Amino acid sequence: MERITVTINGNQYQALKGSTILKAAEANNIHIPTMCYEEGLSIPGCCRMCVVEVKGARKLLAACTTPVTEGMEIQTESDRVVEARKDILRLYLASHDLRCLTCERNGDCRLQDYCYRYKVEDTPYRGEQKKYPVDISNPFFFRDYSKCIMCGKCVRVCAEINGAYVYDFMEKGFDSKVTSAFDDPNQETACTFCGMCVQVCPVAALVEKSVMWAGRPWEMQKVKTTCPYCGVGCQLKLKVKDGRIIGVAKDKSGSNLGHLCVKGQFGWEYVHSPDRLTRPLLRKNGKLEPVSWEDAYNHIARRLSSIRDQYGGQALAGLSSAKCTNEENYLFQKFMRTLIHTNNVDHCARL
Numbered sequence: 555m556e557r558i559t560v561t562i563n564g565n566q567y568q569a570l571k572g573s574t575i576l577k578a579a580e581a582n583n584i585h586i587p588t589m590c591y592e593e594g595l596s597i598p599g600c601c602r603m604c605v606v607e608v609k610g611a612r613k614l615l616a617a618c619t620t621p622v623t624e625g626m627e628i629q630t631e632s633d634r635v636v637e638a639r640k641d642i643l644r645l646y647l648a649s650h651d652l653r654c655l656t657c658e659r660n661g662d663c664r665l666q667d668y669c670y671r672y673k674v675e676d677t678p679y680r681g682e683q684k685k686y687p688v689d690i691s692n693p694f695f696f697r698d699y700s701k702c703i704m705c706g707k708c709v710r711v712c713a714e715i716n717g718a719y720v721y722d723f724m725e726k727g728f729d730s731k732v733t734s735a736f737d738d739p740n741q742e743t744a745c746t747f748c749g750m751c752v753q754v755c756p757v758a759a760l761v762e763k764s765v766m767w768a769g770r771p772w773e774m775q776k777v778k779t780t781c782p783y784c785g786v787g788c789q790l791k792l793k794v795k796d797g798r799i800i801g802v803a804k805d806k807s808g809s810n811l812g813h814l815c816v817k818g819q820f821g822w823e824y825v826h827s828p829d830r831l832t833r834p835l836l837r838k839n840g841k842l843e844p845v846s847w848e849d850a851y852n853h854i855a856r857r858l859s860s861i862r863d864q865y866g867g868q869a870l871a872g873l874s875s876a877k878c879t880n881e882e883n884y885l886f887q888k889f890m891r892t893l894i895h896t897n898n899v900d901h902c903a904r905l
Contacts, residue, residue, distance in 0.1 A: 558624040563631065575617040575628055576697045577605055586630050586736040587639065587668050590705040591618045592754050594811055595705035595714055601705055602642055603668065607632045611726050611741050614638055640672050646677035649728075650757075651700040655759050662771035664756035665703060682728070691739040694820045695752050695762045702759035708732060708751035715813055721751065732759075749819030753804045753812065762801050762820070776803055784903075785883065786810070788818050799825055858894060867895030874904040 556571040562584055569578035574597075579586050589601035599619035605619045609627035614635060629635060646665055654660050669675070686699035709721045709732060720743045724733050734743045752760045776791040787807025793801035802819050804812030824830060834850035835842040845853075861869055872890040874883050887899045 556620065560622050560625070560816065561627045569622045572621055575606055575608075575615070575620050575622055575626075578622045578855075579628075579630060581618065585632060586616060586617050589664060589703060589756055592707050592711065593806070595710045597753075598706060598710075600633070601703075605635060605638050607635050608781060609762065622885065625867055636672060639668070640674050643669050643672060643674040644677040644679060646703055647674070647677040648681065649683050650703065651698070652783050656763045656767055657701075659758035660770065663758060678800070680850035684728075690763075692745075693763070694747050694816075695760055696766075697733075697740075698759055698761070699733070701757050702732055703757055703823070704730065704732060705756060706732065707754040707756070708760060711750045711754050716746065716748055716750055717747075720745045747816040747820065748814060749802070749816065750813055752819075753814075760882050764820075764823075765793065765801045774800065778805055778824065781814065782877050783815075783817040783821065785878060785880050787878060788814055788880060790814060790818055792822070802849075806866075851889040860896055868898065870894050870896050871900070872896070874899065874901045876901065 557568045558571050559566055560569050560578060562568075562579060562582065567578065567582045570582065573581075576586055576588070576591065586606065587603045589603045590598055591601075591604065597618050599616040602616060604617040604658065605614040606620075607629040608615050608620070609629075617630070643665070647669070650665070654663075654666060657663070660666065684700055689697040689699075704723075706723070709723065712721050713719045720734050720740065721732055722735070724731055732739060734745070740747070749762065751771050752762055755761075774793045774795050777794050778789065778791050781788040781790055786812040787808070790807040791803040791805045792799050793803055799822055802814070802822065804814070806812040833844050834847060836845045836850060836853060837843075858870065870890075871887060872894070874886050878886070883901070890896055
């Protein structure tokens with residue numbers, strides 16, 4: 555890829571030709587604030603938080619949509635830029651629910667972070683405020699439109715990644731809001747409850763119910779793991795507090811790029827079920843009794859060997875699982891064919 559030279563905040567850097575100012579800055583560890591931008595989605599350039607000053611340009615330019623050119627001189631934190639961002643934040647605050655003390659995103663809110671960064675404590679823009687009831691009708695997450703900043707991320711991720719097209723902008727001007735068709739509850743729409751909208755929301759307009767009153771963001775440990783529901787191997791991060799899972803965060807490093815289905819996002823509560831088996835059980839005298847893993851494996855080996863030796867391998871069959879990885883399924887069928895001497899191998903996803 556061809557590289558060009560740009561100057562950012564007085565220092566020269568190399569940038570890929572055709573990349574945006576935002577990407578060029580990120581590649582050189584220069585942070586430019588964003589609200590509506592999300593990696594992997596279309597770029598509307600509507601929030602204007604990422605505006606920068608470019609020498610020779612008549613107005614401030616959105617860094618997420620403006621491509622770099624050879625010799626471009628960019629200021630990301632000039633007085634003019636900072637004042638513009640402050641005013642944008644003041645406009646956000648003019649119609650935003652500021653009950654931050656008990657907000658589930660307190661400490662993990664982009665609006666809060668940027669207000670702190672630019673020392674914006676209040677807004678001069680007084681007037682009518684939007685007041686919507688919190689929608690708690692669906693079982694997985696709630697929608698609080700009084701905290702929505704209209705960035706449109708949920709609209710785009712639902713349409714462009716999931717393909718469900720649940721959200722869109724409704725009404726005009728002050729009455730505008732992001733919602734489903736006819737303002738219907740999610741469970742009456744094409745929503746698959748994948749939680750992608752929750753993961754991209756920069757504020758607390760969309761929050762999973764499981765984290766409500768369960769702990770503050772800074773109290774949670776994020777543990778990287780692999781979703782166990784199928785063989786795709788989606789990566790995710792579990793939100794863990796006091797040894798218990800309370801939610802799921804996205805992990806962009808995996809092949810799923812941080813996106814999950816409803817199972818990976820919300821189907822983890824079985825982990826703490828009191829009915830969950832935590833050790834092997836062996837039936838003795840008609841009653842299931844706990845045994846060690848070694849005893850369980852030895853019993854399985856003895857029974858498989860005796861049936862194979864007495865009746866032949868065709869008397870046995872193996873049923874694998876879609877919750878295993880491809881590698882585990884390969885080893886399972888290899889085990890059945892080479893050690894048990896049977897081709898009776900099937901899989902629960904062969905429906």
